[in-house]
Each structure stands twice: as structure tokens, then as C-alpha cells.
Amino acid sequence: xxxxxxxxxxxxxxxxxxxxxxxxxxxxxxxxxxxxxxxxxxxxxxxxxxxxxxxxxxxxxxxxxxxxxxxxxxxxxxxxxxxxxxxxxxxxxxxxxxxxxxxxxxxxxxxxxxxxxxxxxxxxxxxxxxxxxxxxxxxxxxxxxxxxxxxxxxxxxxxxxxxxxxxxxxxxxxxxxxxxxxxxxxxxxxxxxxxxxxxxxxxxxxxxxxxxxxxxxxxxxxxxxxxxxxxxxxxxxxxxxxxxxxxxxxxxxxxxxxxxxxxxxxxxxxxxxxxxxxxxxxxxxxxxxxxxxxxxxxxxxxxxxxxxxxxxxxxxxxxxxxxxxxxxxxxxxxxxxxxxxxxxxxxxxxxxxxxxxxxxxxxxxxxxxxxxxxxxxxxxxxxxxxxxxxxxxxxxxxxxxxxxxxxxxxxxxxxxxxxxxxxxxxxxxxxxxxx
Amino acid sequence: xxxxxxxxxxxxxxxxxxxxxxxxxxxxxxxxxxxxxxxxxxxxxxxxxxxxxxxxxxxxxxxxxxxxxxxxxxxxxxxxxxxxxxxxxxxxxxxxxxxxxxxxxxxxxxxxxxxxxxxxxxxxxxxxxxxxxxxxxxxxxxxxxxxxxxxxxxxxxxxxxxxxxxxxxxxxxxxxxxxxxxxxxxxxxxxxxxxxxxxxxxxxxxxxxxxxxxxxxxxxxxxxxxxxxxxxxxxxxxxxxxxxxxxxxxxxxxxxxxxxxxxxxxxxxxxxxxxxxxxxxxxxxxxxxxxxxxxxxxxxxxxxxxxxxxxxxxxxxxxxxxxxxxxxxxxxxxxxxxxxxxxxxxxxxxxxxxxxxxxxxxxxxxxxxxxxxxxxxxxxxxxxxxxxxxxxxxxxxxxxxxxxxxxxxxxxxxxxxxxxxxxxxxxxxxxxxxxxxxxxxxxxxxxxxxxxxxxxxxxxxxxxxxxxxxxxxxxxxxxxxxxxxxxxxxxxxxxxxxxxxxxxxxxxxxxxxxxxxxxxxxxxxxx
Numbered sequence: 001x002x003x004x005x006x007x008x009x010x011x012x013x014x015x016x017x018x019x020x021x022x023x024x025x026x027x028x029x030x031x032x033x034x035x036x037x038x039x040x041x042x043x044x045x046x047x048x049x050x051x052x053x054x055x056x057x058x059x060x061x062x063x064x065x066x067x068x069x070x071x072x073x074x075x076x077x078x079x080x081x082x083x084x085x086x087x088x089x090x091x092x093x094x095x096x097x098x099x100x101x102x103x104x105x106x107x108x109x110x111x112x113x114x115x116x117x118x119x120x121x122x123x124x125x126x127x128x129x130x131x132x133x134x135x136x137x138x139x140x141x142x143x144x145x146x147x148x149x150x151x152x153x154x155x156x157x158x159x160x161x162x163x164x165x166x167x168x169x170x171x172x173x174x175x176x177x178x179x180x181x182x183x184x185x186x187x188x189x190x191x192x193x194x195x196x197x198x199x200x201x202x203x204x205x206x207x208x209x210x211x212x213x214x215x216x217x218x219x220x221x222x223x224x225x226x227x228x229x230x231x232x233x234x235x236x237x238x239x240x241x242x243x244x245x246x247x248x249x250x251x252x253x254x255x256x257x258x259x260x261x262x263x264x265x266x267x268x269x270x271x272x273x274x275x276x277x278x279x280x281x282x283x284x285x286x287x288x289x290x291x292x293x294x295x296x297x298x299x300x301x302x303x304x305x306x307x308x309x310x311x312x313x314x315x316x317x318x319x320x321x322x323x324x325x326x327x328x329x330x331x332x333x334x335x336x337x338x339x340x341x342x343x344x345x346x347x348x349x350x351x352x353x354x355x356x357x358x359x360x361x362x363x364x365x366x367x368x369x370x371x372x373x374x375x376x377x378x379x380x381x382x383x384x385x386x387x388x389x390x391x392x393x394x395x396x397x398x399x400x401x402x403x404x405x406x407x408x409x410x411x412x413x414x415x416x417x418x419x420x421x422x423x424x425x426x427x428x429x430x431x432x433x434x435x
Numbered sequence: 436x437x438x439x440x441x442x443x444x445x446x447x448x449x450x451x452x453x454x455x456x457x458x459x460x461x462x463x464x465x466x467x468x469x470x471x472x473x474x475x476x477x478x479x480x481x482x483x484x485x486x487x488x489x490x491x492x493x494x495x496x497x498x499x500x501x502x503x504x505x506x507x508x509x510x511x512x513x514x515x516x517x518x519x520x521x522x523x524x525x526x527x528x529x530x531x532x533x534x535x536x537x538x539x540x541x542x543x544x545x546x547x548x549x550x551x552x553x554x555x556x557x558x559x560x561x562x563x564x565x566x567x568x569x570x571x572x573x574x575x576x577x578x579x580x581x582x583x584x585x586x587x588x589x590x591x592x593x594x595x596x597x598x599x600x601x602x603x604x605x606x607x608x609x610x611x612x613x614x615x616x617x618x619x620x621x622x623x624x625x626x627x628x629x630x631x632x633x634x635x636x637x638x639x640x641x642x643x644x645x646x647x648x649x650x651x652x653x654x655x656x657x658x659x660x661x662x663x664x665x666x667x668x669x670x671x672x673x674x675x676x677x678x679x680x681x682x683x684x685x686x687x688x689x690x691x692x693x694x695x696x697x698x699x700x701x702x703x704x705x706x707x708x709x710x711x712x713x714x715x716x717x718x719x720x721x722x723x724x725x726x727x728x729x730x731x732x733x734x735x736x737x738x739x740x741x742x743x744x745x746x747x748x749x750x751x752x753x754x755x756x757x758x759x760x761x762x763x764x765x766x767x768x769x770x771x772x773x774x775x776x777x778x779x780x781x782x783x784x785x786x787x788x789x790x791x792x793x794x795x796x797x798x799x800x801x802x803x804x805x806x807x808x809x810x811x812x813x814x815x816x817x818x819x820x821x822x823x824x825x826x827x828x829x830x831x832x833x834x835x836x837x838x839x840x841x842x843x844x845x846x847x848x849x850x851x852x853x854x855x856x857x858x859x860x861x862x863x864x865x866x867x868x869x870x871x872x873x874x875x876x877x878x879x880x881x882x883x884x885x886x887x888x889x890x891x892x893x894x895x896x897x898x899x900x901x902x903x904x905x906x907x908x909x910x911x912x913x914x915x916x917x918x919x920x921x922x923x924x925x926x927x928x929x930x931x932x933x934x935x936x937x938x939x940x941x942x943x944x945x946x947x948x949x950x951x952x953x954x955x956x957x958x959x960x961x962x
Contacts, residue, residue, distance in 0.1 A: 003441050008457055040508035040540075066441040073441075222516055226537065233543030240601065252544045253504060254600055262503035262593075263496050280475040287488040294492035295790070306755025309678045312604035312685075358453070365454045370443070374453045377475075384450075400505045417440065 001366065002070055002079070012078035017055035017110040018063045019084050020095055021420050025054040025116065026412075028341045029389025030405050034396070036185040043359065043398030050184055052336060053390065054116045055084055055123075060095065062417025064102035071103040079103070082151070084110040086121040087132055093143040100144045107146060109136060109171075112153030112178040116336040127153040130165035137169025147172040155181050183333070234322070242315035256401035258352040265352045266290055277356050277378050344412040345389040345405040347372075351380050353402040360393035360403060368392050388412070480817075487819045490787040492763070494668040494752045497784075497814055498563065500589035507593040511540035513577070514585045521574035522587060527921075527929040528555040532571055532587055539594050548598030549961070551591055552605075554932075556639040556682065557632050559599065559675045560662050561925045562591030566777075566808035570925070599678050603961045605685040607643060617645050620946035623712030624648040625938065628696050631660020632924050633717030633915030635683055636931030637938070642686035644939055649688045654695030657757040660719060662924060665745040665778065667785050670814075673753035702885040703911060712910070712945075713938045716897070717931065719916040720875035721882070728831055729871060737838035738831070739764075741778045741872040748785045766791045768867030771841055772820075773797055773828060776806040779872035780815045786870065787818055795864065797823040799846050799854065823864075827856045831869065840865040877917065894919065904934035905941075912938055 002013045019025075035048030056063070063081065070079050081104035085091035096107055111133055113123030126132045133150060140148050150166035152159055152174050163174050218226055233252070240246050248255050258265055260278055270289035276282040349360065356379035364372040371386035372393060383393070389412075394403040438444065443451070464472075480487065502510065514536045522532040531550055538547035551558035567573075567588040575584035607614070614621070625646060627634040630653035638649050657663055659676035684690070694700055696718055706714055723740035732738035744764070751761045766789040772782045775798035783794045796815060798805070801824045805812060816822070826843035833839065845860035877883065877895055889897045890907035897906045899918040906913050914921065914930030921927040940950045 004443075040505070040512050042505065062440060069439045069441040222537065223518075225534070226541075229534070229538045229541055229543055229546050232546035232549060233538070233541060236543065236545035239603075243601075246601065252542055252597065252601075254597070256504065259503050262501045262506055266495060279478040283478065284488075290493065290495075291489040291491065295489060296492075306674055306677065308755075309599065309602065309674070309681045310604075313602040362454060365451050370447050370450055373450050376453060398505075400503075 002066070003073070004366070006070070006074045006077050010077075012080065012105075014080040014082045014108055015056070015063050015067065015104075016058075017082040017084045017108075017113065018058065018060050019055060019122075020091060021059060023085065023120075023122065024059065024416070024420070025057060026341045026414050027054055027057060027388065027390075028052065028339045029344045029346075029408075029412075030391035030394075032390050032392050032395060042400060043357075043396065046396065048184070049395060051179060052115045055110065055113060057414035058417035059420060060098060064098055065418065067099070067102040067104050071105075078105045080106045080108050080149075082108040082110055084113065084117065084122055087126055087136070089135075089139045092136055092139045096140045096144050096148075100146050105146060106149065106172075107140065107144065108149045108151050108175055109140060110151050111136065112151050112155075114153060114155055114179050114181050119335060119337050124153050124155060127151075127162065128156050130161055133162055134165040134169040137166050137171040141170040149173045149175050151175040151178060153178055238319050238322070238325070239315060242317045242319045243313045244316040245313050256353075258350055260353065266293075268293060275351065275375075275378050275380055277351070277354070277380055279356070282378065342412070344408040345391075346387040346408045347383045347389065347391070347393050347403050348406045349381055349383060349393075350402050350404070353399050354380060355399060355402075356380065357398060359396045359398065363392045363396045385410075388414070487817075489790075490784075490818060491790040493788060496672075497669045497818075498589075499810070499813075500563075500567075500586055500592065502586065502589040502593045504593070507539055507590055508542070510586050510590055511536050513582070514540070514590075515576060517576050521576065522571040522585075525570050525574040526554075527570065527923075527926045528561075528932065529929075530554045530558075530571075530591075535594060536585070536587070536590055539590055544594050544597035545601065545603075545961075547590075547594035551595055552598075552682070555925070555928055556636050557662075557679050557924065557928050558591060559595040559679060560632070560671060561928065562588050562593075562595060563671050563675065564662075564666060564923075565925050566810060566923060568810060569808055599675075605682045605961055607645065607686060611645065614645060614647060618946070618948065620712075620942055620948060621645045622647055623942055623946075624650070624710060625713050625715070625942075626701075626706055626711050627651045627715040627717060628701065629653060629660060629716070629718035629915075630658040630680070630690055630692075631717055631719055631915060631927065632662060633719075633921070633927040633931040633934075634660075634715060635680060636928040637715045637717065637912075637914065637935045638688045638931075639683045639686065640932050640935035641938065642683070642688050644935070646939075647687060651688065651690045652694040652696075652701060653690060653692050654718075655757075656692050658690060658692070659756075660717075663753065663756055664749050665741065665781065666924075667745070667748065667781055667788075668752045669784070669788075670781070673749075673756045677755065696885050697879075697881040698884050699881065700885075703887065703889070703908070707910070712942050713912060714910065715912045715914065715931070715934055715938065716886075716906075716917060717913075717915045717927070718882075720877055722878045723871070723875050724873045725871070726828065726873065728828060732831060732833075732838070732869075734764075736833065736836060737868040739868070739870045741774075741782050741870060742875060744782060744870050745778070745785060748789065752788070763789045765789060766868050768792055769865060770794045770868040770870065771797055771864060771866045772870045772872060774872035774874070775800070776872060776874060777808065777811050778874075780807050780811045780820075782870045782872050783815045783820045784818055786868070787820070791868070794820045795823050795866070796820055797826050797828075797841075797843065797864075799825070799827050801825060801848070826862060829858070829861070832863070838867065838869055841869060875916075892919075902933075903937040903940075904930060905937065909941060910945075 005013050031053050032049055032051040034046050035050050037047035067079050067081060081099035083095045083099055085095055099107055110123060111127030117123030118125040126136060137148065137150055148171050150171045152162050156162055166174050237251055240249060240252065268286060268289040270292055271285060276286050358374050358379065358381065361372045361374040361381050364370060368390055369386050369388050371384050373382045373384060389405060389408060391405060394405060397403045516533045516537050520533040523529060526532060535547040535550040538550065555561055565588055571587045572584045578584040625641060625648065627638050630651045634651050638651055641649055658680050662671055663673060663676050703714065723742040725740065729738065734743065747764055750757055750759055751763050766786050770786040770791040772779050772786065772794060775796065779796055783796050786794050825846045827846045828841060829844050830842040831838060832841060841864055843862045844856045844858045847855050847857060849855055886897065888908065889911065892898050896917060896919045897913050899906055899913045901920055904912045904914050904918065912934040914934045915927035918930055921930050943950050
């Protein structure tokens with residue numbers, strides 16, 4: 001991916017943060033989703049993404065060999081090795097020197113990964129303390145000659161003091177960008193798949209646990225009458241949660257049926273099993289098949305087809321009071337470590353709903369795992385076995401629920417790039433690391 | 436190392452072959468190649484294509500306004516939610532449009548439906564068939580932007596459809612006095628004639644007020660009025676009508692099918708003596724307008740009026756409407772539809788569903804004077820119906836007991852604006868079927884006699900006070916097509932609402948009670 005970046009014209013690239021073999025990680029899935037800041041605009045131009053992705057699953061051996069190759073083929077581009085260790089001088093020394101030897105132009109010390117690493121005394125655990133930051137920088141500067149940047153975390157009260165510590169540690173600069181921890185919308189469906197995963201819970205506006213909700217900016221955007229909408233909406237949600245037949249709804253949204261522009265896709269017996277998108281010769285084929293089906297079918301011999309509107313559904317359990325709902329999601333909010341990385345998912349694309357834009361394909365290619373094929377004739381995407389369930393494709397798809405994450409049926413074994421044994425080290429007993 | 440780690444293997448390179456690449460040069464593809472290749476990707480219809488694939492038997496939704504949840508959320512977000520919103524002012528039922536769109540934008544579809552159904556109990560039908568470009572959408576402030584006005588009809592349809600899927604029944608507002616505590620005036624029997632939009636609306640509002648003895652009499656063996664009998668399934672599915680009528684029935688409104696206004700069944704004088712406190716007449720205009728040249732023409736010969744044709748198509752294509760087995764009329768061949776109102780275009784597209792090879796819509800005036808709303812005409816045009824303006828029917832050509840064509844005279848508009856027929860410019864068109872859609876009226880003498888002693892106006896319709904909806908008899912109210920103002924479903928619904936208030940006023944005042952000066956109809960509430 002870095003090679004392709006350089007071929008496209010990018011001037012410098014950083015490796016994904018890598019570690020010593022004993023610190024190898026395994027990701028959970030889903031792990032990267034679109035944030036809620038773009039409202040209902042799906043597709044390009046997303047305002048934010050949420051992620052709980054860890055450092056690289058690949059070994060230091062893989063990265064160092066790759067850096068060597070890239071510097072050889074692109075001598076005028078800058079390759080920066082991003083590294084992470086726990087608070088241990090020997091570890092930092094060993095990894096920094098290994099990276100320098102591979103030909104990297106500079107080092108970035110990852111002192112800021114906000115999830116999954118802090119729990120082990122790495123990443124943010126180092127970056128929130130001025131003494132740790134200062135010492136790590138000093139160790140690395142002592143061991144190497146190339147420039148060193150400290151990657152800081154925004155999850156501190158005063159970043160300037162951390163930066164000063166890095167400066168005191170003789171770092172040549174700081175990287176001042178990384179994920180902000182936060183809670184951005186609770187979704188029933190994520191909670192179903194993997195434990196709800198907003199790890200340090202900075203509640204935005206008292207989301208999950210507060211008893212009172214302030215909606216100042218909602219009124220700023222509109223007017224005071226919005227309260228009526230909140231009241232009726234809340235009542236509706238409480239009612240719907242007690243109706244058995246509607247348990248698969250997400251709030252007031254029914255499960256998305258396979259549609260094109262909101263209309264159900266007719267099932268066509270004449271072209272079963274054929275891959276037919278909705279343009280060109282394929283559209284023609286669909287239309288002809290439908291026409292043939294309609295003209296020969298016995299159009300409505302009597303009663304079939306009317307889905308009855310009565311009897312109405314009724315609440316089958318007592319309708320909860322608001323007091324019962326306060327804090328209901330709290331059991332689903334926890335640490336990264338509460339998640340189970342043996343429960344993995346993979347993406348599945350609904351070809352009926354797909355509008356063939358290829359955003360999933362592009363993002364998987366240039367930001368993911370190259371696990372989606374895109375047919376040159378039908379422009380239908382297809383997820384291959386290489387999928388690791390990162391969920392980027394779903395996050396950039398313009399059609400809601402066209403891509404869904406499904407439980408993975410085969411065991412997940414991360415691609416280490418260069419396997420641990422190949423380097424002659426003692427294999428860590430935990431290749432599939434549990435947290 | 437056999438292969439560099441930092442390079443993609445061939446399989447992966449192939450997989451990524453369609454990934455965007457930076458163009459270092461201009462592209463070179465011949466015009467002739469592109470002329471061919473672009474057809475592979477086309478999503479809209481090929482221009483210059485004069486036939487579309489057969490629509491025979493195909494009653495799938497053809498509306499452009501239908502929205503998925505994704506589409507609805509995006510459109511609702513686009514709405515500006517204006518102050519003193521012009522969309523509301525243009526709505527015949529005065530729906531608080533901005534409020535329901537705000538609810539949709541907050542994913543509160545129940546709240547949106549509640550707001551809609553409070554002012555318009557037939558909100559789902561209207562969301563589907565309203566000529567919005569002439570109503571709410573016509574006033575939308577976003578029409579002053581390049582992106583254009585909001586698809587209000589589509590949003591309304593979406594919200595109420597979501598509510599329909601929740602299957603919640605309607606109840607009387609629990610904050611109002613209980614039925615048992617209301618005075619006897621609320622138990623006075625009220626009859627409504629015709630189970631169409633006007634009566635359904637009127638009955639709903641009366642029931643919400645607390646009236647408990649409401650009966651709708653419907654002549655057909657199915658309910659819904661024109662929404663069921665004439666508007667096609669692919670614009671307004673029958674399940675929508677069923678849903679709206681069930682909501683009304685939740686409030687204990689009774690319906691008696693197979694009962695009609697006529698000297699042989701219900702008459703105003705009989706109903707007065709049976710003790711009805713008020714009557715609402717919402718029978719519409721049941722009789723088609725026929726011109727003399729149609730004298731003697733029958734269905735077997737290939738002639739239909741819209742009032743014969745559309746109900747047959749409806750009965751076959753609307754599952755659950757009536758329990759009758761029938762077949763679509765087989766209209767294979769050329770069909771001429773006469774008229775240019777909404778009904779004519781419904782006939783045209785329905786004729787295609789009956790197997791017509793070619794449909795011509797022939798009308799007296801020009802394109803620029805078409806009565807139908809642009810949305811309707813667009814649908815017929817998309818389905819490749821052809822249009823014949825400036826022709827006036829002169830003669831129907833019959834051979835061997837079957838229609839073989841029609842003769843038309845050219846029409847022209849004079850400088851003073853009048854329309855003239857020029858019989859020296861004759862045009863003959865071959866055809867196998869003719870469907871006339873010249874509008875309707877009330878001409879059945881059995882019905883007009885049953886309406887005695889109502890006074891009628893020069894158009895043959897009962898005289899109606901346009902504010903109170905009262906006829907010349909203070910206890911008899913009229914609304915919908917029959918009252919002469921409403922020309923659409925939504926206006927008929929509003930007539931029903933208007934009449935409900937004044938019926939309430941009339942009944943209470945004749946029982947010595949009064950009603951508030953400001954009309955206060957209860958909003959819709961649900962279980």
C-alpha cells in the first residue's frame with residue numbers, strides 16, 4: 001500500500017505502528033465505522049470515523065524488510081517507521097535500532113494509541129505522563145541517530161506539557177494528531193454483534209447514563225417546538241420496545257428490505273441466479289423477464305396478496321417507564337479488554353441494493369485489505385475470504401444496509417506478513433493474543 | 436526472498452485493476468466505440484426509443500416520489516423547516532408539513548404520522564396521489580434554490596407507511612371526556628353516503644369528537660371510492676385504503692356495503708324520518724359524461740367509459756379489494772383514450788397493463804392547456820403513450836360490430852381565446868378500442884330524486900355553502916366532488932373535515948348546547 005502511495009505521488013509515508021513479537025496483537029471486528037457527524041449523508045465526505053483498530057498485526061520483521069525495499073525503490077521519498085513498546089528501556093532500544101537498521105528516515109514513537117494498548121502499559125498509558133514521555137524519548141535518542149518524533153495523544157488535559165516533556169527528552173518533533181476517545185451514538189445492532197465498544201466513555205452530553213438531557217443546540221438549529229417531537233418519539237420508542245412482532249426493528253426503523261430507490265425488487269423466476277445490476281443490458285434483461293412473468297401469470301386470482309392491517313399489534317410486555325431506560329446501555333460500555341477477539345465478522349454485500357459505485361472496493365484497496373473484487377462488466381462488488389471484518393466498506397457505502405457484517409464462520413488468523421517462527425525467535429505462545 | 440514483501444502479488448494486482456489511477460495522459464477512445472459502450476452503463480431510457488417493454492399485467496409501483504428510508508432521511512434533512520411555512524398554507528388540509536418533516540429528520544416516524552393523520556386521516560393516500568406541484572411543493576421555499584423543492588409527497592408517504600408497519604390502532608384522545616360522560620347529542624345517529632375520501636374523513640373527525648353512532652353507506656361491495664375503483668394499483672395500492680379505513684373502524688365507525696342513495700333504497704326523506712341527526716353526502720359524481728357519438732356503443736364493440744373501464748381493472752389488480760375473480764380486459768391493439776384529465780392518463784397507463792400495443796391520448800386543446808397535473812402526464816409519457824392535441828371527436832367508425840377507428844376534426848383557438856372545430860380538417864385514426872374520459876356528473880334521476888328536497892344549481896349539483904358545507908337543508912351536508920369545489924382526493928378529505936366541524940356545531944346547537952367559536956378538532960391518538 002505504501003508502494004502504491006509512492007507510485008501515485010505521495011511524498012512520505014509512515015508504517016502502521018509495529019511492535020516486538022512479544023507484543024503482537026489481534027484485532028476485533030467490526031472496528032471502523034462512520035461517525036454520526038455527517039447526519040444522514042452516507043457515502044463520500046464523511047465527517048468522522050470511529051475506530052478501535054490496534055497497531056499492526058504484522059511482525060517487525062515484515063515491516064523492516066518492507067522499509068528496506070521501499071527505500072531501495074524510492075530513495076527520494078521519506079519512509080518513517082512508527083514503533084511502540086511498553087515502558088521498558090531495553091524494548092525501546094531494540095525496536096528503535098531494528099527500525100533504524102532497515103533504512104527508515106525517521107522514527108515515530110507511538111505514545112498515543114487510545115484503545116487496546118493502554119491496558120497493557122503501552123500507547124496512551126505512556127503518552128499521558130510527562131515523565132514516561134521524557135524518558136522514552138531519551139532512550140530512543142540515545143540508541144539511534146535518525147530524527148525521532150513523539151506521537152502525542154489528545155486525550156490529556158494539557159498537551160503542551162506533554163510536548164515540552166518530549167522536547168526535554170530530545171525528540172526532534174511531535175505528531176499532534178490521533179484518535180479522540182468518545183462516545184458517539186449508541187447503536188443496537190453493534191451491541192448485538194460485539195460488545196458495545198466505546199471504551200473510555202466520555203459521554204457526549206450525558207448520553208448513556210444521564211437522567212437529564214440538554215438539547216440547546218437542537219433548539220438553536222430550529223425552534224422550541226422540537227420538544228413535542230422528542231416527547232412523541234420517546235413514547236413511540238418505549239411502546240415499540242414492548243411489541244413482540246417488532247423486536248427486529250432498530251428504534252422506529254424496520255429492517256431494511258432489499259430495494260432499489262425504495263421499491264422492492266421483483267423476484268424474477270426467469271433469471272434466477274444471474275448477476276443482473278440495474279443498468280444497460282442487465283436492466284433490459286430484468287425488464288423483459290418481468291414483462292414475461294407479468295403477462296403469463298394469472299393476475300390475482302381472487303384473494304392472494306393483501307397483507308392484512310388488522311388485528312393491530314399489541315404490547316406483549318409492560319411498556320417500560322423512562323426511569324427504567326436510564327443507564328440501560330451501561331452494561332454494554334466497557335474497556336477494550338472486555339471484547340472477545342474470537343467473535344469476528346465479515347462483510348456481505350447485497351447485490352440487489354447495490355448501486356455499483358465501488359466505494360467499498362476503493363476503500364478496501366487503499367485503506368483496507370484488498371479483499372473486495374469489482375467485476376469490470378457488472379460493476380458488482382464481492383467480498384473475498386481475505387476480509388478481516390474491519391467494516392470500512394460498510395462505513396463508506398452510500399446505501400444503508402447494502403453491506404452488512406455477518407458472523408465469521410471460519411477461525412480468524414491474522415496475516416502476520418512474515419510469520420514469527422521464520423525469524424528464528426521463540427514463537428510467542430500467544431499468536432492469537434487475547435486481551 | 437522470492438518476491439518483494441512490499442509489492443502486491445499478481446492476484447491482488449488484478450483485483451485492483453479497476454482502482455482509480457492518476458491519469459498522466461489524455462484518454463483516446465473513438466467516438467464510434469463510445470457510442471456503443473455507453474449503452475452498457477445506461478440507467479435511464481435510451482433516447483429515441485419509442486417502445487418500452489410490455490407493461491401487461493405489471494402493477495408495480497411507478498411513482499417517482501417513493502422514498503427508501505435512506506432517501507427520506509436525506510430529503511428530510513434538506514428541508515429548511517421554515518417559519519410560517521408556505522407548504523402548510525398551500526395544503527388543502529392545512530397539514531403542518533414542517534413539523535412532520537422535522538419528525539422524519541429525527542427518525543420519529545410515529546410523530547410524523549401522528550401529525551399527518553391529525554389533519555388528514557387519508558395522509559397515506561394523499562402522500563401518494565396528491566398533485567403536489569400544484570399544492571405544497573408549489574410553495575416550497577427551496578424552489579428558490581438550484582436543488583429544488585422538497586419531495587413532500589414522498590416524505591408523507593414514507594412516514595405514514597412506517598406507521599402502517601407498526602400496526603398501531605387509533606383510539607379516541609384519552610384526555611377528552613369519556614364517551615359515557617358525553618351528553619346524548621353525541622349519540623345522535625349520523626349517516627354518511629359513499630365510502631370515499633370525503634366520508635371517511637368526515638366520519639373520522641366526528642368519531643374523534645365523540646360521536647358514537649356513525650354509519651357509512653356504500654353502494655359497491657368494496658370501500659374506498661375512487662381511490663379504490665379508479666386510481667390504479669401502481670399509483671395507489673389497495674392496502675393503503677384498507678389501512679385508512681381500518682383506522683376509522685378503530686373508532687367504531689360502521690360501514691354498510693351494498694346500500695345506495697336512490698329511490699329504491701336510501702332517500703333523504705326516509706332517513707330524516709328514521710331519526711338521523713345529520714347526513715353527509717360524499718357520493719362523488721357517479722355518472723360519466725357521454726357525447727352523442729357514443730350512442731349505441733358497447734364494451735363488446737370495444738368502447739368503454741373511464742367509469743366502466745377503471746373499476747374492472749381495479750377489481751382484477753387489487754388483491755383483497757373485492758372477492759371477485761375476473762380477468763383484465765384484453766386490449767391488444769391500438770387504444771385511443773379521449774380526454775386530458777388525470778383520469779384519462781390513468782386510463783392510458785391502465786390500457787397498457789391490459790396489453791395495448793399502442794395508446795393514444797387524444798384531446799381537444801393543446802399541450803399547454805392539459806387539465807391533468809404534470810406528474811400524471813409524465814408517467815404516461817414515460818410509458819410511451821402518444822399524445823394527440825387539437826383534435827375533437829366527430830365519428831366512431833364501426834365495421835362488423837367492432838370499432839375500427841375514429842374521425843376527428845382539428846380544433847383551433849381564436850384570437851379571442853375561444854375554441855373552434857374546423858370540420859374541413861378531418862383526421863382519421865385506426866383503433867381497436869376507445870376509452871372516453873370526459874369527466875363525470877350527477878345525471879341519474881333515481882339519485883337526484885332521492886336527494887329531494889335539496890336545491891340544485893345550474894351545473895346540476897346541490898347548492899352547498901362553501902364554508903359550512905351545508906346544503907339548502909341545514910341537516911344535510913355535502914363534500915367532495917359532489918359539492919363542486921373539490922377536484923382531488925385531498926380537497927375531498929378537507930371537505931369532510933370541514934363538514935365534520937359544522938355537523939358538530941349543528942347537532943350541538945339543535946340540542947341546546949354550544950361549541951367553541953374556534954374550531955378545535957381533536958388530533959389523532961393511538962394505543
